Amino acid sequence: MMTTLSGNTPSAKDTQTNKILVVDDEPNHLKTIQRIFMKSAYQLVFAENGKQALAMLPQFQPDLVILDVRMPEMDGHQLCRHIKNDPPQRGTMVLMLSACADLPERLAGYRALADDYLTKPFDADELRAKIRILLRLKNTQDELSALNHSLGKIVRMRTRELIKKDRQALLGTMLGGIVHNIRGPLTALQGNIEVADLLTRQILAKEEASVEEILETVEKISSLHQTVKRAIGQADEMLTNLLTRSRDGAKSNRREMDLNAVIREELDFFNTDRVLGKSIHKKLLLHPQLPPLMGNHTDFSQLIYNLVKNAADAMVAAPVRELTISTDLDDGHIILAFRDTGSGIPPEDIDKIFDLYFTTKSSDHHAAAVQPSGTGIGLYTCDQIVRAYGGTISVDSQPNQGTCFTIRIPHSSQAR
Structure with missing residues (x-):
């Protein structure tokens, strides 16, 4: 079944109406989570087993899956691996829930590529905090991916304009100049994305990370995100200048x-x-x-x-x-x-x-x-x-x- 829950004024990130899929074979657990998020701005879908959730994934495309570990037919580990190994879904955040708090159980969840782990019974405030943090990471990850895609479109568009502008002997020189000169912004772009990915993996791999540590990491990733946007702007401006390179035009800028x-x-x-x-x-x-x-x-x-x-x-x-x-x-x-x-x-x-x-x-x-x-x-x-x-x-x-x-x-x- 699908339920959209809204109420309290959401944060800046929540205004994107993040979608959450909750998977648990215990109806009472589903009702508990539904009550916790009754006044949230999230869009929630509930599934009673792994196979049902698997069928819902392509159409619903959740940002986050709250996933019970022990379920019949397809357990949480199997479903998590499927999500993380499916290219269209691999960016989806997965929060594992289990009544077992043993270290081997938690490690099994991380080996299945879960992003975080919470034991039952859980505190409602802790669940809200973990979901808020994971969704901030997901939103930042999506923004970085969109910026990377945007840069590719900019390069392709400007290159097409350049080819139309001059098909004479200088074309080869100018195209070579583009490739050479945008290497700086591209290096910054790649480096910052790699650092953001490393920070994300480090904090998710930390077994006992506090909410403060995680929020600090998210702020660092947001700062890297700003540097990435600056690099893309610099590359776009550089390509534009190459297209309008007359001395009078350059002088006026x-x-x-x-x-x-x-x-x-x-x-x-x-x-x-x-x-x-x-x-x-x-x-x-x-x-x-x-x-x-x-x-x-x-x-x-x-x-x-x-x-x-x-x-x-x-x-x-x-x-x-x-x-x-x-x-x-x-x-x-x-x-x-x-x-x-x-x-x-x-x-x-x-x-x-x-x-x-x-x-x-x-x-x-x-x-x-x-x-x-x-x-x-x-x-x-x-x-x-x-x-x-x-x-x-x-x-x-x-x-x-x-x-x-x-x-x-x-x-x-x-x-x-």
């Missing part, structure tokens, strides 16, 4: 920006990367009175991403991995420098590093993580961005002694 803040923001993105976030020591020497710079945010995020990524690749095999990023003022210019302790650049390559498609790295992006790969677009893009602001970019490097890229940009630079 410039706004006052705090370069120091952009640097910190980009490093926050990089900290989600397994290599940059943990194995490289990053030092910031930022001028405290840096004047505002008239610029396009995505231009400088690209510039910073490319130079930090270049430095990281150069330090893969270095015994000391340290990246120093500094800002300063001199003669009406803002100076931005990136100094690494990497392998350096051979003298014969210095004059070619800003050439389009020149690279000393492998072109295989599927190579092992310790083997840097590249297309020869990154430093070329940096040079083009800096030139557009009337600035210069120079390099000082010696083999095995590190490299320093120095950028000089006028305070109120305008596109040429």
